[in-house]
Amino acid sequence: MPPAMLAKAKSTRVDNAYERLKAEILNGELPPGFQAPEPDIATRLGMSRTPVREALIRLEAEGLVDLIPRRGAKVLAISLKDICEIFEILAELEGLAVRKAAGREVPCALMHELEEILSEADRALLEGNIEHWAELDDRFHRLIAQTCGNARLEAEVTSLLNQVHRANRVLLRLNRAPASRAEDHRKIFEAIRAGRDDIGSEVARSHRLAGLETMKRLLQSSGLSQV
Amino acid sequence: MPPAMLAKAKSTRVDNAYERLKAEILNGELPPGFQAPEPDIATRLGMSRTPVREALIRLEAEGLVDLIPRRGAKVLAISLKDICEIFEILAELEGLAVRKAAGREVPCALMHELEEILSEADRALLEGNIEHWAELDDRFHRLIAQTCGNARLEAEVTSLLNQVHRANRVLLRLNRAPASRAEDHRKIFEAIRAGRDDIGSEVARSHRLAGLETMKRLLQSSGLSQV
DNA sequence: ATCCATAAAATCTTATCGATATTATTATCA
DNA sequence: TGATAATAATATCGATAAGATTTTATGGAT
Numbered sequence: 001m002p003p004a005m006l007a008k009a010k011s012t013r014v015d016n017a018y019e020r021l022k023a024e025i026l027n028g029e030l031p032p033g034f035q036a037p038e039p040d041i042a043t044r045l046g047m048s049r050t051p052v053r054e055a056l057i058r059l060e061a062e063g064l065v066d067l068i069p070r071r072g073a074k075v076l077a078i079s080l081k082d083i084c085e086i087f088e089i090l091a092e093l094e095g096l097a098v099r100k101a102a103g104r105e106v107p108c109a110l111m112h113e114l115e116e117i118l119s120e121a122d123r124a125l126l127e128g129n130i131e132h133w134a135e136l137d138d139r140f141h142r143l144i145a146q147t148c149g150n151a152r153l154e155a156e157v158t159s160l161l162n163q164v165h166r167a168n169r170v171l172l173r174l175n176r177a178p179a180s181r182a183e184d185h186r187k188i189f190e191a192i193r194a195g196r197d198d199i200g201s202e203v204a205r206s207h208r209l210a211g212l213e214t215m216k217r218l219l220q221s222s223g224l225s226q227v
Numbered sequence: 228m229p230p231a232m233l234a235k236a237k238s239t240r241v242d243n244a245y246e247r248l249k250a251e252i253l254n255g256e257l258p259p260g261f262q263a264p265e266p267d268i269a270t271r272l273g274m275s276r277t278p279v280r281e282a283l284i285r286l287e288a289e290g291l292v293d294l295i296p297r298r299g300a301k302v303l304a305i306s307l308k309d310i311c312e313i314f315e316i317l318a319e320l321e322g323l324a325v326r327k328a329a330g331r332e333v334p335c336a337l338m339h340e341l342e343e344i345l346s347e348a349d350r351a352l353l354e355g356n357i358e359h360w361a362e363l364d365d366r367f368h369r370l371i372a373q374t375c376g377n378a379r380l381e382a383e384v385t386s387l388l389n390q391v392h393r394a395n396r397v398l399l400r401l402n403r404a405p406a407s408r409a410e411d412h413r414k415i416f417e418a419i420r421a422g423r424d425d426i427g428s429e430v431a432r433s434h435r436l437a438g439l440e441t442m443k444r445l446l447q448s449s450g451l452s453q454v
Numbered sequence: 455a456t457c458c459a460t461a462a463a464a465t466c467t468t469a470t471c472g473a474t475a476t477t478a479t480t481a482t483c484a
Numbered sequence: 485t486g487a488t489a490a491t492a493a494t495a496t497c498g499a500t501a502a503g504a505t506t507t508t509a510t511g512g513a514t
Binding site: 239240241274275276277278281296297 | 494496497498504505
């Protein structure tokens, strides 16, 4: 067996296109509703249509784009109904993730990172840096999914978080981030550390459900029907 | 707008390849571990590599096959660990599905179909027709996912059921189907009909968790490490 | 003389491209 | 308005280049 087999990433065009498009969708460079024919995208990325198309198929499977037969690829917009569907599932899945995390030995590095995120988030909240706080909120939830030890669960939570990523950002900006969110995060973290699986699981669940209510309120009061 | 817009399925080669391969994987014609280069598959399906490859990418996203760089496509085998991961998620998701179903007006047709499956399953059990019973068991669980009204939830449950489909079949054959499974199904159905969301949800959850224990036992006693 | 290690060659498979056939949509005209 | 032509974008193909794996040679060591 060759010596250096750990570093496998050999970056194919498909992977490139996939990563780039996904990043652009998540950070809003390609906003919801954006639509373009495959050849245009291929030209922009400097490759032929084939790898672009394969990347788009993957993105479609992850619920980030829609491939419309003669219309090209479209970045999906998220409606209130989508948010309801996704948050309901997330509530259960994050609850499960925390329960699993609390019931096992979570790697130290992960716990440290969580703790750092929490204190950095406190700081951001004090400084009123909502933008940064939103970023940390997102990272906290993604990291929690990593602590559960169930790879499929982690992947599914991550995928759902991706789908609501922009909606989260847009709407959190409208809201002054309530301190209660930060409190919940702390509670979840402590529950995992203390092995209190039932408490942690329930807090995670209701945390997400409360987030859904906030979302509903914000969406309705802002008059947006899609994000 | 054109008159007939409902019947959209215009069957492209990709869809064809996807449906056919998926069916062959689920029914075991392409057993776990089966592996073949793309050109072979393409020849067998009577089309060029492009649509086959696109279908394979979709199947990979659904966790049914693995695309190995210079080795071709491989039908994934399921290990005990995979089953644990999947059943744990299913327990939560099916619990949620039943809770949602019990809390809303489920279309009559669906309830009828569920009821028919239940009585047909009773009959199969009496006749000792395990094969048929296993089929009905599968259909029951898929149908339950359809009653929840959350399209994403339904899709996710379906995808997970697909991934464990063959494992379920293989292992159920080793087991004489315990009557308790049938009882649970009836309880879930009644809970949905009566709108008892908490009861239904909890039965669905523990039903799946009990299934996991059975699986563990069967896998260990049969000495199989993969299915 | 046989066997292992290494290097070179052959082979196999994918990754990617450019071209074409197909077909939905739009525009045009009676 | 309805039929027909033009357009545009995809769906699909066949070919090629790049890269990995396997096979085959080759040289030295026992």
